[in-house]
Amino acid sequence: MTGKPPFESVVSAHGSTVLRVCRAVLGPADADDAWSETFLSALKAYPDLPADANVEAWLVTIAHRKAIDVTRAAARRAIPVAEAPETPSAVSGALGGRAPDGQAPGGWGRDPEGGGLVADGDLADALTRLPAKQKQAVAYHYLAGLPYADIAAILGGTAEAARRAAADGIARLRRSYPGAGAGRAAEPRTPGRATGRPAAPRTTSKGASP
């Protein structure tokens, strides 16, 4: 009878994905520790993992918890900040303009524009600085390839909320990092927008006969 593969093949199949996720969620400085903690903990629990379990989702779940541990440990070492980075803002769709004096972006949906979110134009850095849930949803979906149902199980909440958090995160990355994604340039633009006219007409003149 053939059972679970040797743990070595788990490390070779998923090691780089988990490292990517740890780097996205924590930044490069703490990613190594989170990776090590994740795989040591996974190795210990591996014999009890059901044979049909989704190994990648299982690893990302462990990495998620280890990243929280690492973040908390770092927070304990650091000077306390006014606002905990994981606190969602009460109004999740809050618009910008209220963002105070250069404070780091905190809760969900706070608009980063004008906040200098991406000083160095580095997409990896921009992702690391997204609000926690958006960052996690983006990392687990776009870097680890997990479906939103699995992400919801990790983050709590519904699959739809996870999908929305990822979409908000992507939208924010796109605003703060316009260089990312060649598709942006390829997106159709109406002449109205390009010339800064107040509103694009509902029906364009293209193809419309007089």
Added chain:
Amino acid sequence: MNADDMAGALAQAFPDHPDQLSLLHARLAAAAQQDGVLDVAYRVIDSPVGPLLLAATEQGLIRVAFALEGHDAVLQSLADKVSPRILSAPGRLDAAAREIDEYFAGRRHTFGLPLDWRLSAGFRRTVLGHLPEIGYGHTASYTAVAQLAGSPKAVRAVGTACATNPLPVVVPCHRVVRADGSMGGYRGGPEAKRALLTLEEAAA
């Protein structure tokens, strides 16, 4: 909005770090060893009879495997029979690798490694335990080994014991040959058996 483009850009923003990963892998193996959860460590060494897989538990060397057996299949069988907590962790196999190197250089005639006999039981285990009594550079027939093991009629069972030896080279089943002097089968193939016998003849 094109999410695929963003996915591509993100993948590029987080490239693979193979060097960092091997470092982290080594760190994981060391931590696992320290915490007592590295149930099976393995490494692959080069030898004159092809790459050899060496695997060890905390008790000792548990498996030596020729490429012919399929190293992946052997590791899977270790996962099934011993534990799936298996990592490539060369450190635990340093002594085994050194002794086997010395053996192939003709400088070592007996092995002093701690062995984990878990993969062999009963009469097979008894037979294998007698094999080191056949001295370096010598051979014995299956019949003679059956007598050594105390069951003169169990010639066929001796053949099975040798064919399923989990520790070839180190436990010298290659020294067991047919009564007519022909070699008989071998887990690593007939060429490997001939190579080992030729080596021992030359270095004895």
